[in-house]
Amino acid sequence: MKDFDISLNDLKQLTKWVKESSDIRELSLSYNGLELFISRNENTQRTAPNQASSTPATVESAAINDVKTELNKPASVATESKSSKTPDISVGEDEHLITAPMVGTFYMSPKPGAPAFVEVGQQVEPKSVVCIIEVMKLMNNLEAKVNGRVKEIYVEDQQPVEYGQPIMLIEKE
Amino acid sequence: MLNKIKSVMIANRGEISLRIIRACQELGVKSVAIYSEADKDTLPVKLADSAVCIGPAPAQASYQNQEAIISAALAFGVDAIHPGYGFLSEKADFAKKCEDNGIIFIGPSADIISKMGDKIEARKIADSASVPTIPGSDGVVTEFQKALEIAENIGFPLLIKASAGGGGRGMRVVESRDTLEQDLNEIMSEAEVAFGDSSVYIEKYLTDIRHIEVQLLADGNNCIHLGERDCTAQRRNQKLVEEAPSPALSSTQRNDLCQSAVRLAKKVKYKSAGTVEYVYDNIDKKFYFIEMNTRVQVEHPVSEMITGIDIIKEQIKIADNQVLSIKQEHIVLSGHAIECRLNAEDPENGFSPCPGTISYYRAPGGFGIRMDSHLESGYKIPPYYDSMIGKLICWGADRDEAIIRMTRALSEMKVEGIKTTAKFHSKLINSEQFKSGNFNTVFVASLLEKKH
Numbered sequence: 001m002k003d004f005d006i007s008l009n010d011l012k013q014l015t016k017w018v019k020e021s022s023d024i025r026e027l028s029l030s031y032n033g034l035e036l037f038i039s040r041n042e043n044t045q046r047t048a049p050n051q052a053s054s055t056p057a058t059v060e061s062a063a064i065n066d067v068k069t070e071l072n073k074p075a076s077v078a079t080e081s082k083s084s085k086t087p088d089i090s091v092g093e094d095e096h097l098i099t100a101p102m103v104g105t106f107y108m109s110p111k112p113g114a115p116a117f118v119e120v121g122q123q124v125e126p127k128s129v130v131c132i133i134e135v136m137k138l139m140n141n142l143e144a145k146v147n148g149r150v151k152e153i154y155v156e157d158q159q160p161v162e163y164g165q166p167i168m169l170i171e172k173e
Numbered sequence: 174m175l176n177k178i179k180s181v182m183i184a185n186r187g188e189i190s191l192r193i194i195r196a197c198q199e200l201g202v203k204s205v206a207i208y209s210e211a212d213k214d215t216l217p218v219k220l221a222d223s224a225v226c227i228g229p230a231p232a233q234a235s236y237q238n239q240e241a242i243i244s245a246a247l248a249f250g251v252d253a254i255h256p257g258y259g260f261l262s263e264k265a266d267f268a269k270k271c272e273d274n275g276i277i278f279i280g281p282s283a284d285i286i287s288k289m290g291d292k293i294e295a296r297k298i299a300d301s302a303s304v305p306t307i308p309g310s311d312g313v314v315t316e317f318q319k320a321l322e323i324a325e326n327i328g329f330p331l332l333i334k335a336s337a338g339g340g341g342r343g344m345r346v347v348e349s350r351d352t353l354e355q356d357l358n359e360i361m362s363e364a365e366v367a368f369g370d371s372s373v374y375i376e377k378y379l380t381d382i383r384h385i386e387v388q389l390l391a392d393g394n395n396c397i398h399l400g401e402r403d404c405t406a407q408r409r410n411q412k413l414v415e416e417a418p419s420p421a422l423s424s425t426q427r428n429d430l431c432q433s434a435v436r437l438a439k440k441v442k443y444k445s446a447g448t449v450e451y452v453y454d455n456i457d458k459k460f461y462f463i464e465m466n467t468r469v470q471v472e473h474p475v476s477e478m479i480t481g482i483d484i485i486k487e488q489i490k491i492a493d494n495q496v497l498s499i500k501q502e503h504i505v506l507s508g509h510a511i512e513c514r515l516n517a518e519d520p521e522n523g524f525s526p527c528p529g530t531i532s533y534y535r536a537p538g539g540f541g542i543r544m545d546s547h548l549e550s551g552y553k554i555p556p557y558y559d560s561m562i563g564k565l566i567c568w569g570a571d572r573d574e575a576i577i578r579m580t581r582a583l584s585e586m587k588v589e590g591i592k593t594t595a596k597f598h599s600k601l602i603n604s605e606q607f608k609s610g611n612f613n614t615v616f617v618a619s620l621l622e623k624k625h
Contacts, residue, residue: 102228102240102241102244103225103226103227103228103241103244103245103248104244104245104248105247105248134244134248135240135241135244136240136243136244136247136274160225160245160248160249160250161248162225162226162227162245163210163226163227163228163229163235163241164210164226165226
């Protein structure tokens with residue numbers, strides 16, 4: 001987050017404001033390289049709190065529940081280990097590799113049950129959102145950055161990702 | 174063995190990360206190492222049950238990046254975070270973030286960290302627990318007459334510090350009564366001009382001191398000590414050699430010192446491993462509290478070697494909310510232990526850091542030898558972090574044997590490709606003064622002067 005002019009505190013203020021404004025359902029912000037997507041969906045929250053819908057908009061009230069669910073997540077520690085790390089990926093000149101800019105949780109879609117942002121073969125533009133990385137309840141949108149077509153997706157939905165982990169390969173056009 | 178903690182994320186690097194991973198493995202707890210891009214191929218990453226890259230090489234973006242570490246802990250679903258030493262180990266706000274996110278911080282509560290981290294607050298707590306503090310003013314003094322009175326009561330030499338000063342500014346040593354009024358007057362008006370605040374602290378100025386500290390284990394109700402460590406052999410406030418027990422203390426003094434540390438910890442219902450630091454005045458043979466370190470320390474192994482207690486494992490069990498199973502009467506101090514902090518530095522060249530690649534590494538071995546290090550042949554020391562490459566700890570039946578064994582181990586060890594402080598350590602522990610046990614905190618500086 002340190003590359004952005006907006007501090008984490010600013011974002012917390014923003015999410016607090018969204019939380020207190022009952023007429024805001026979804027908010028998408030793009031500012032100086034930072035993208036923030038906030039959505040509230042109380043019903044989905046209860047059934048699948050790990051999904052992208054465990055939004056910052058409800059962060060204060062939901063934090064404790066969310067944490068418990070995180071902790072109960074089965075065996076994520078044991079299995080995500082060395083094998084998943086740095087798979088050998090060769091990136092060609094006409095390809096663009098999207099890597100995780102921070103450690104967090106990867107989401108394919110804006111909310112549970114919703115269609116994925118992108119699928120293999122799909123056309124993307126530089127501004128196309130391809131996935132979300134959740135960092136401490138904050139949803140960070142990742143953009144394709146190039147014109148092209150999704151060639152490969154290396155990470156499964158809701159999987160934890162480490163810093164620099166390859167997420168997606170885009171074939172530039 | 175543990176109830177709540179099934180997995181521990183180690184928010185550190187190098188030898189201490191490895192030390193904690195080993196403790197986790199023996200406790201049957203999953204260990205998750207974090208690492209920066211610069212530490213990708215290091216031993217902790219290889220030996221932990223799993224490892225997570227949390228950021229690029231600079232510590233600000235990785236090992237000190239609180240958001241990244243908490244995010245990693247939440248995403249990878251760990252129960253607890255062990256901060257090691259340095260980095261985030263004494264950051265109350267980080268402990269608070271762990272608490273707020275339902276992650277167990279392996280250390281005391283955020284509240285205790287900030288209390289003990291505040292020197293004035295800590296001194297007040299020490300006073301209230303009848304732990305001796307350096308004779309001086311009780312907080313800041315704003316009135317000249319009052320300051321004069323206090324100074325005359327303390328005796329000479331004494332130190333006057335502008336309360337708004339720092340980094341050596343606004344400090345003066347007063348040698349005798351003759352110049353006191355003038356000195357006090359000057360420093361107070363200087364402080365008024367420089368900082369807009371004339372208030373000062375006054376304390377006894379100690380010139381011939383040792384640095385002695387007490388290792389504690391406490392579960393919130395019970396507290397035991399593992400004896401003291403003597404860290405007097407320092408260069409520019411950096412510890413070079415630590416030993417236990419201290420060669421300076423009588424058994425009565427040792428008992429008084431350790432009991433005072435236990436009183437302090439009990440006063441704040443301390444819960445974790447911790448260390449109470451003191452200065453010991455060689456002239457009047459008295460010890461004075463300086464601060465409490467609310468984390469595990471670099472030199473903790475020397476206490477482990479003379480007590481047989483695994484401090485890290487005990488610390489994790491306490492964080493798991495277990496009652497301390499060791500009683501004070503179970504602790505027997507046996508023999509003598511010495512630790513040398515080996516740095517990738519060139520003693521011939523002002524101890525300048527020497528990052529580079531270790532072309533060959535041979536660890537020392539044999540009876541009573543312990544090498545806590547993340548070194549391997551081919552390991553590349555990155556320039557981003559501190560220069561410590563490992564700790565060599567030797568146990569002996571007595572101090573003489575520990576020195577001989579350390580000398581033998583230092584010459585057995587080979588670290589090729591970079592400069593290290595190993596030879597300097599060997600000279601230091603074999604100097605007449607170190608061998609005599611009779612020295613103070615400026616002894617290393619004078620040893621270095623003699624050489625040139």
